Amino acid sequence: EVSIPEKWRTAERLAQRFFDLRKPVHIYYFGDLDPKGLLIPESAWNDIFKWTVAIINRKDKGLAYHADLSFERIGINEDQIGELDIPENPERPGTYQWEGLDDAQAESLISKTSEKLDLEAFELVKDDEEDI
Numbered sequence: 001e002v003s004i005p006e007k008w009r010t011a012e013r014l015a016q017r018f019f020d021l022r023k024p025v026h027i028y029y030f031g032d033l034d035p036k037g038l039l040i041p042e043s044a045w046n047d048i049f050k051w052t053v054a055i056i057n058r059k060d061k062g063l064a065y066h067a068d069l070s071f072e073r074i075g076i077n078e079d080q081i082g083e084l085d086i087p088e089n090p091e092r093p094g095t096y097q098w099e100g101l102d103d104a105q106a107e108s109l110i111s112k113t114s115e116k117l118d119l120e121a122f123e124l125v126k127d128d129e130e131d132i
Contacts, residue, residue: 002044011051014069018056021124024068025052028113033076034095045071075109076101084108 014025027045031037052069076086076096084105089095098106 007044007047011048011055014052015055027071029073030075030098032097074113
């Protein structure tokens with residue numbers, strides 16, 4: 001589970017990115033396909049989304065930016081198991097771990113996401129993160 005302070009810090013960072021760039025903020029998630037891997041990111045995003053919107057609305061006097069914040073689970077998803085021949089977790093049948101992907105499988109999922117990126121904004125954020 002993601003702690004409340006970590007979720008709050010994430011909401012603050014997302015709001016700040018929005019203010020800095022004035023562009024939509026998209027979160028692309030890569031994780032395990034198991035009960036926790038499905039529940040934790042969705043639960044965390046629900047809080048982070050609400051708090052980010054609240055920060056943005058407070059600072060921008062009530063303007064709503066809901067459409068400019070999005071979360072998308074990129075993988076591992078059910079349809080990718082057969083498509084990429086992802087191995088099942090031998091310790092927990094019916095579950096699949098990100099760590100179980102080989103480099104080619106991971107690259108396939110990641111490269112699909114890179115096509116969606118605003119590379120100019122990505123580079124700005126990356127440079128800022130490296131300074132932290």
